[in-house]
Amino acid sequence: MKKIFILLVCTLLSVAVKAQSFIGAWEMYHTTPLGEKLKSVVIFADGYQVLTTYDAETGRFMAANGGTWKLEGDTMTEKVEFDTDNPERVGSEVSFKVTNDGKVFSIVGENMEMKRIDDGTPGALQGAWLMSGRMRDGNEETRDTSGPRKTMKILSGTRFQWIAYNTETKQFSGTGGGTYTTIDGKYTENIEFFSRDNSRVGASLPFDYELVNGKWHHKGLSSAGAPIHEVWSIREK
Missing domain, CATH: 2.40.128.490 (Uncharacterised protein PF14869 family, DUF4488)
Structure with missing residues (x-):
């Protein structure tokens, strides 16, 4: 019975991730050890994404990476096309578990929670x-x-x-x-x-x-x- 329950929970979590679209923009605020307030924004379009971090107060650019992405169950796989911090990652693929309740998405095991900004609307050029x-x-x-x-x-x-x-x-x-x-x-x-x-x-x-x-x-x-x-x-x- 316990095994059936665990399997059911895992199945429901997988279905929940599939049901919630990642398309749109997401953001997260965080503070560096030096007290700098940073803002990270990720934009997901159909098949492509970009994640950027910049100073939340001055706009000073810090870093960006992105490329292609796909979702299979609760596993997201990205192929890196650019990375300002680690250009040697370009061409590589990375996979990780994600959760998404429609309002917040996070990477399992990472201290990263992104809150939804929009769902791809209302702009005409998504x-x-x-x-x-x-x-x-x-x-x-x-x-x-x-x-x-x-x-x-x-x-x-x-x-x-x-x-x-x-x-x-x-x-x-x-x-x-x-x-x-x-x-x-x-x-x-x-x-x-x-x-x-x-x-x-x-x-x-x-x-x-x-x-x-x-x-x-x-x-x-x-x-x-x-x-x-x-x-x-x-x-x-």
């Missing part, structure tokens, strides 16, 4: 996107997205993050992120961290956005003030 081209003089200049050099942007319903990296050389070129809104054709980014230039933290950048044949056209001025018209495609692999 997903993992790869920069696939630019518009110049009315023509689209395409960019190969199948190679090792990637610029990926992952969005939940309220959070965004772009990451530039190379899976072959394991080089990490930069990242930035924060919150976003999509209202009446306007996509607005509110920067909370920026690895290349911390002075851009706090900036609010409005862009025009349009979905054309499934591609995201992103038009406006970059954080450096340069005009841009980027084309992004949903990441397939």
Whole structure:
């Protein structure tokens, strides 16, 4: 009877993890031994994820890692595509047990509890996107997205993050992120961290956005003030 009960509990836990979606954004606050208040945010899109830690008060970038993910029962497996702290991990796979009650998810055996920020709504651009081209003089200049050099942007319903990296050389070129809104054709980014230039933290950048044949056209001025018209495609692999 005891064995049947234990088996039933394990089965129910496995079903509970499957029933709760990880899609969306999650956060955790923690304090270093030096008293620094840090914020960690993870964004899960379909098949892809990014985890970033930054100073909760100043926005100073600390670390980021991410890549692909899949869930089998209560086991999550990630394949690392970038890791600022340990680039030698790029290309490796790591598996761990997780729990998820819909509001909080944690890694079993780790001191890590992430509270849900959103479930992939209400923003109109939720997903993992790869920069696939630019518009110049009315023509689209395409960019190969199948190679090792990637610029990926992952969005939940309220959070965004772009990451530039190379899976072959394991080089990490930069990242930035924060919150976003999509209202009446306007996509607005509110920067909370920026690895290349911390002075851009706090900036609010409005862009025009349009979905054309499934591609995201992103038009406006970059954080450096340069005009841009980027084309992004949903990441397939």
